[in-house]
Amino acid sequence: MSGDVILSTIGVTKRFGRFFALRDVTVAFNRGSLTSIIGPNGAGKSTYFNLLSGALSPTTGKIFFEGRDIAALPQHTFAHLGIAKSSQITSVFPELSTVENVRIAAQARRVRYNFWTPRARYIELIDKAQALLEVVGIAHRGDLPARALAHGEQRALEIAMALASEPRLLLLDEPTAGMSPVETRTMMDLIAGLAAKRTVILVEHKMKLVMGISQRLVVLHHGEIVAEGTPDEIRGNDTVRRIYLGGRKF
Amino acid sequence: MRPLSLALTAQRARDGTDALTRRRVLIAALFLGVFPWLMPYKALAINVLIYGLYAVGFNLLYGYLGMLSFGHAAFFGTGAYGCGIVVARWGKPWFLAIPAGVFSAAVVALAIGYLAIRTRGIYFAMVTLALAQCVYYVFFQAESLTGGENGLRGVNVRSISLPGVSLNLLRPTTKYYFILFFVVVALWIVSRILASPFGAVIEAIREREARARACGYNVAAFKLITFVVSGALCGLAGALNAIHLSTVPIESLVYETSGLAVIMSLLGGTGTFFGPFVGAAAFLLIQDLTALWTEHWQLIAGAVYMIFVLFFPRGIWGSVLEWLYR
């Protein structure tokens, strides 16, 4: 493996009571790569994702980001480290306008505890929010409250919000969940474009979808890593085929 | 669900692009300047100022941050006693007493907030209620300082000497404008906070706490700061009330007083800038006028709340806004 590892988890275990959601997960992610974590429902993908984004802390094990152990840091510091996520369930600020959603996300890096200056004074944040909406293709919806957007647009908005913190690592949890085929296509193109400039980790259970754009795949099953490798390697892996696809060829 | 037009209006208000919003403090000041002549008598107009401010302080936490507290009487009461004790027991002037009231309310808010923000939803409401009851008990028992059940008498600020002028607070109109000054300053501060980046974050927390945290905001810190600011504003209202009444009744600390803030905010419209003020004015007027012609004023008051909840859920001011921006 090359020396430029951006993120690694070493011996990470997460236990809920007596139930092991993750057991001894050790993976390294290279800077600039697009890695997908796949596995059937209940494999521990979401738990793993929550550990990477700081929503949960591991029971044991370490998580290194750019050489620093971040396993025990509070969630809100992750954005400042350079890690951003968009979650599985659409999570935007529904009553606020679309552009305000992104502006607030962008504001987090620039100004937080200012009680006095009118926010309109920070014109660069508004410009940045507008630009990000362009990137994800919903700039024309900027004035609407976020709840008025279509489902696919809301997911795009979430990605814009994640990008607003200028992350070096972008975590996407099932970004196409609940999308129509057309919306899915647009989203995958968007992700591919984003991955050109930063490290992306994608969590998906629709394996077919990620084969085309991922450089590497990590397969989880029952909280443990059962395989990792290039899409071709995974495609040829018998274990994966057995547990994930019931033996069918894909 | 709120109509889109209203959400857009609200957004323009947040961005400060709306004319009404940019001038909202000035508009409030001008209106409140002539307000005493619209009310049956001055003491009632002063009550509206004070309870309006109390509700505005509460609404910062409830309407903008989305946390329902049943314990705000603790801050109103602490502010009143803080100011009252400095005047009545220690004989110090008003310009020390009012900040003392605000400061003591903020300290109590810090303590209660520190404990309470670990809980959420209805449990948050109940923890604040319980802790506020404990505050009530402390003041009730500290009779040598607070006067206990008899209340604290002698918070007498008869006149105020400023460079060049002397204000006679026994004159109701003078007292009104003296108190209005503080209320307008407080409204201006609230308006600035709401328009600031900080204000954007607390609304984001109300909308979706988890997302705000993922964006990189320390949600607990924002909640605690907002709680303390809200408590300090209510403390200012309490301190002004002590000067207005020249006594501090122990009733300032009872849970019905906490309930008052909730009712006034809901009646006027939560999460709107003017709503709580409108709610306070409506509440006090209804009470005052109905009490004059019937002993059963609570029947009318109760019915009015029910009608509002059922048919005007956005409150008086919220409904006005909705109608304006149809």
Place this chain on the structure above:
Amino acid sequence: MTLAPDVLALQLLTGLALGALYALLAIGLSLIFGMLTVVNFAHGAFFMVGAYVGFFLYGLTGSFWASLVGAPLAVGAVGLVVERFLVRPLYGRGLDYPLLLTFGLAYVLVEIVRILFGKQGLPFDTPEALSGAVDVWVGYFPLYRLFVIGAAAAATLAVWLFIDKTSYGLIIRAGARDPVIVRILGIDIARVWLAIFGIGAALAGFAGVLAAPLQGVAPEMGDTVLAEAFVVTVIGGMGSLLGAVVAGLLVGVTISMTSLFAPEMARVCVFALMALVLLVRPQGMFGRAGLLS
């Protein structure tokens, strides 16, 4: 201070009688909150109306038993009307609206009672058959208070059997967990909610008529009891029947024991207990974590 064990035992018994009433009120509050997510501020008023209906029926029929049966039925009927016409339009609008509505309703009910029965409280004599004190081995104890403990226990048992053992109760339990599932199963959840509100109100009315011989009746009698019932519900965990009963008895005994050592602190210690429980266990003793948080 002399602390004879028999005084302690009597004190405990007194606390249980008090706690039994709290438990009855808290069960109703907890049911309504747990299933409908309505914070019912009119619960104290239901309690008061129960006492007045009991008073009225007692005067009309001369039979305490008639009022004991009639009051919960009448208050339950009031509860049905309130749910159907006032609370129902508010579902899905969050916690605040039902809260404010029931707050206003409490005002209205109290004032209606004042108009009908006067502002002054009225006497309610302990029924002849239940008056007097009996020897409970450690000393004399008012018979009526023993009756209160028994009646409250019976009512609690009935509610528990209804919810745990009947098919209707099964629907209620399922509805609490997931209203959508119940609707998918073709059950009209609105009727379940209606029934719950009615039962909760009836229990409050029952507590009211039970309390009437202890306190007499007065329009304000619901005010203080409401705060205490909320405390009990919260300590026990909102939505938990077992929690309501355990916390009710716990609060009753706490009050009676503090009355022995530091009587003037009896009330505040209940609030302190609530703060303590919530800070250690934010969902209450038996509450489910995450409910409405």
Place this chain on the structure above:
Amino acid sequence: MAASAGVAVALVPSGFAALRAQQVPIRVGFPVPLTGPYGAEAKDQVRAAQLAIAEFNESGGLKGRKAELLVRDDKLNPGEAVTRTLELIESYKVDSIVGGLSASVQLSINNVTKERKVLFNSISQSDVINEAQDFSIYTFHEALNPHMTTGAVGRYVFPRFGKRVVFLAPDYAYGHEMVRGFLSVGRQFNIQVLAQILHPLGATDYSTFFPRIQALKPDLVCICNFGRDQQLSIKQATDFGLKRNARIVVPILLYTARVAAGPKAYEGVIGGTSYYWRLEDTIPSAKTFNDRFRKAYGGAVPSDYGSLGYAGVRTVLEAMRRAGTTDVARVVEAMLGLKYDFYKGPEYYRACDHQAVQSVVIIESKSKDMESPADVFNILHVEQPAQTHLRSCQELGHTA
């Protein structure tokens, strides 16, 4: 505002002032708790006060100038009471305030009238109102105070019913004052205090105190609370069988509370009062007052607190008539000169604290031989007015 109006009147020619005086009635503000648990007392106070106004007007007023009563609901809340008092003073320029039923309301009204130099006649029980710190030369206290009441009751019961005493009192100033009063008089009789139990104000369940009280085997249980607290605690004490071995004594035995709670619970309870209508059997002024009241209000008799409303308003109007003006300094002077017997025998205001020196009636609640529903007490004793029964002026902190 009140002051400037006074100046304006002084500046205009006297003939015009007289004309103006005829047009503007004498206004008496009357804040009482019409809503809430003492609504019955408050309503009775209003009726009795209106009687005093009517009498004054029928007998010619103040040189033809009529009086009127401005009733306000203080909701038993000091904040509301202050607001309403300010309204009465600032908007209606009242010549006097009479009223207040709870100590805290009375003290907060006093604070307002004191600063604004308005005459206030207080008709609520409290010891603090007499003390130097809250004293206002414009304030008079027509009601009894806890020290007088407990003194009279103590002097009656301690020699007769035993010395082993338990106190049960609400935990606030009123309760503390009552206990202090009983203890003070008790020293003269060497009573033995078995326990002083404080209960939270407004408690609904008192049963938790009774096992302990019973175990102490007292001769007397002094229950020093008021209103509904009193009704509930006495009823529950009766249920617990406390009366089997002990006598229940209360400082103030309220007429309306007794009527509301019924004969059974209150049976045999002894207490004090400022007035009971059966005084008419021996006192002519009581007979006159009762007859007027009966005539005006369909045969009803006035209650203890109700009659205070009458006395409070009538003394103020009488003093104005004697002073020949509503000018506050001269009315105060006239008040201090009054020796009056308006409804319960002779009374006068003591100079140092403006407390009405008056008789205290010791009564016992009865459950048999009642001639009418209003016939609820036996008068055991009437303690005649004496300054020695009050705390001394020095004790209260009054110099001079």
